[in-house]
Amino acid sequence: MEATLEQMAPTIGVFDSGFGGLTVLRALVERLPAARFAFLGDTARLPYGSKSRRTIARYAAQSAQFLVNEQGAEFLVIACNTASALALDAIQDAVPVPVLGVIEPGAMAARQASATGNVLVIATEATVRSHAYAEACQARGLRALEKACPLLVPLVEEGWTDHPVTAEIIEIYLNELRAEAAAQGLQPDTLVLGCTHYPLLRSLIERAVRPGVKVIDSAESAAQAAVELLNGRLGERVAPAVADADAQTEVRCFATDSVEKFERLGSRFLGQPVGHVELVDLGG
């Protein structure tokens, strides 16, 4: 039994409230092309960003149980900043497999990138209200200033990822954030994208930041951290997979609603067609 398991490609569960987390899945697939992936978007109940901790924890725990109990995930990546910020403990309590969120890897990457120790974070309302990034940064000796940018997700979903209005709105948000940093005497040199939708705005955001400011994509950071954790835990089951360029990645996508919208918009996030998305009912 052990031997068979060792030979099998590991199944990695990736969870998000919507399909934004496909940016994390994309970064994982690039690094682990021979792994099997089950992605669940809890689209019937999105967005988590404006909901309470209690509700988010309940939804996220149900979703994690689906991935582990019904899809056989041996490792979970919570590709949702809001759920990582507010419900990581609740998810870990709900399932018997290792769970990785996106906040800690993002803060770790910021620590590596920042020379001044002052970091800016943009995210959804609930992520910012939780101050999860500020706390994770503080634990690494960084001072983080967070700002909610609630218009950016709808702009991405409208497809305006290279639109002058989006550039203008990013400029407004970053100007407000820079004014606040200046008022506090901070000299930020790093900007963390604390929402899985934001990588699609990366080129506009990079044009809007001051010269020398590094942009950290928490999707990339989380994927990198997942690979390191998996290599440690699963050893040979993962390591050879990374090296095999011809490996066929198996990706199954599930959604609790709006399969049509998921299929239509998802490919922008995944960077390849998402294929058939299966509808699941979590009883919500």
Add this chain to the structure above:
Amino acid sequence: MEATLEQMAPTIGVFDSGFGGLTVLRALVERLPAARFAFLGDTARLPYGSKSRRTIARYAAQSAQFLVNEQGAEFLVIACNTASALALDAIQDAVPVPVLGVIEPGAMAARQASATGNVLVIATEATVRSHAYAEACQARGLRALEKACPLLVPLVEEGWTDHPVTAEIIEIYLNELRAEAAAQGLQPDTLVLGCTHYPLLRSLIERAVRPGVKVIDSAESAAQAAVELLNGRLGERVAPAVADADAQTEVRCFATDSVEKFERLGSRFLGQPVGHVELVDLGG
């Protein structure tokens, strides 16, 4: 028993997926100051605008049952365009009291306003996809052209109701809609605001429409239709109330989540403080 009921102010249930429907409640309170109102915002599961008909029907029926069975509503106003468009039958099947949506009154007001018979409708994605306005307009001999404007709700919730960026986005949406109308040889003279958030953008929208185009607020239209229906059904229990300027309106607000956000933003929609919002669990 009959006599007592006759003397009591009627209880009117108002339902929305969020707090946008408070614009309908506001229009109702102005017309029925002595009535009692119970408002439920299903904030744990908003927005309905991006969800499927099946899911919306389930959520809306549960919400309607709460207002009727637990709050004693004798009449329901569905102050949510998406639920009115996709789930009015499901709601009517779920409760034994009369149910009024916002679509039919909006189409009726458009019929009265339009001379050319060509009408524009702006709404959420799901409302537009349902073509409920187009059908209700067609039944009255109107030709309606509908457009989803998914950025307007988040702009209102961000508080940018008088912001140049919002004016710019409205201009983009209306230009696209006018180009489509011109391509079809239509001469629209009426614009229906098919979302309860949009009344807060009314002044920006009125500046963006062509001279002579009338703007129909479906919140106002629905409140007017509700008063007419109530006068017919409840007679003296309602009519004297309208005349009594000193009457104290009783408004109780309930939400399934995010009470804090409801209390903070709701007053903008209601035009007066919403007071204490009670949290309810519909089991979702």
